[in-house]
Amino acid sequence: MRIELTVNGRHEAAEVEPRLLLVHLLRERLGLTGTNVGCDSTSCGACTVLLDGQSVKSCTVLAVQADGAEVTTIEGLSGAGGGLHPLQAAFQRHHALQCGYCTPGMVMAAVSLLAEHPHPTEEEVRRGLEGNLCRCTGYQGIVDAILEVARTTGGAER
Amino acid sequence: MIPAPFEYARPRTVEEAVSLLVHHGEGAKLLAGGHSLLPLMKLRVAAPSLLVDIGRLVDLRYVRDAGDHVAVGALVRHHDLETSPLLEREAPLLRYAAGFVGDPQVRHRGTIGGSLAHADPAADLPGVVVALEATMVVYGPRGERLIPARDFFRSTFESALAPDEVLVEVRVPKVGGRRWAFQKFNRRSIDWAIVGVAAVEADGGASVALVNMGPIPLRALETEAALRRGASQAEAAALADRGTEPSSDLNASAEYRRHLARVLVRRALEQVRR
The missing domain is CATH 3.30.390.50 (CO dehydrogenase flavoprotein, C-terminal domain)
Structure with a gap:
């Protein structure tokens, strides 16, 4: 089946089998390997991307379901100059990662969280990250990074 | 994990979806948000021969005041439920409980109709609609029928839906004043x-x-x-x-x-x- 979608602002068209998962379209067909596959079972959140602005687990979305949609991956966050997104910079400052495997999904979940809650409480940040597992950091640095971005940018900036 | 191969159809109306179900028989499955079905297909516990994707039938995505009840379209996502001011006022139990389904990413995709039709005994929303004494509106080749929530769930992963029927709406009695x-x-x-x-x-x-x-x-x-x-x-x-x-x-x-x-x-x- 032929699908068309916008990925990180670029128009893409592909001929896909209906069973192709969105994460495999992104990684294997479009070469966007920033999105990781972790548990492959809708639990860990490593494969989180934005689908029409909302966080989703791309291991549990068919590529055909994303036909006509707008997808944003971690590669789509940096500005035209290629600099880090405020959340990426804050993750770096707060040591919000160690091995880094969960980080692309964690950052995308945070982007969606701040879009819905520009001024979250710490409790709201923790609840908003329930779909993302990190086995290194204990989450504190991640929560601190997101709260700092919410404070300094009003959260809504993307 | 890759699902087994299947055919894929994207009907434009509920009627078209029903006729696809009638035509293909039990090998066909409805796909809404896919957050119950796709994990089972990836494990190959489920291997439908045809997926009927009703996820784009926006006519089934509404939460509206219908007098003595709130009418919730089957394609309303959990995130829509948890952010609905109408539900907060008239059926706050449903709004609140929807916020405990899965996680934010799951709630962005999963739908109330999908969750109820899947009839997982461990799922939150089936229990909520039973407590609220909601009514399911089901559409099939013989037209529409109403099924009280208490009669809708038959067994583990089994509802009163016939293989050629679509759950289209959930009618939730207004209980805004009650604890x-x-x-x-x-x-x-x-x-x-x-x-x-x-x-x-x-x-x-x-x-x-x-x-x-x-x-x-x-x-x-x-x-x-x-x-x-x-x-x-x-x-x-x-x-x-x-x-x-x-x-x-x-x-x-x-x-x-x-x-x-x-x-x-x-x-x-x-x-x-x-």
């Missing part, structure tokens, strides 16, 4: 309930539904009867597991589930009847 409670016990926030309780204040007592205490969501009938007789909350809650048939699994033994049901119902009743 309510939702209790969910699990070890990790993203997991299914080991046991859950949905309760709403009702005339002479409370309507109390149990999640994961049997193959379908069950009413705690002996608890409800005790409340009508004027029993204390503690006395009524001690009867909560009567008539249930919980299973034993990796998460809990049946006996532990019975204990949880009694404790969670007591907590729920303390919220419902202060």
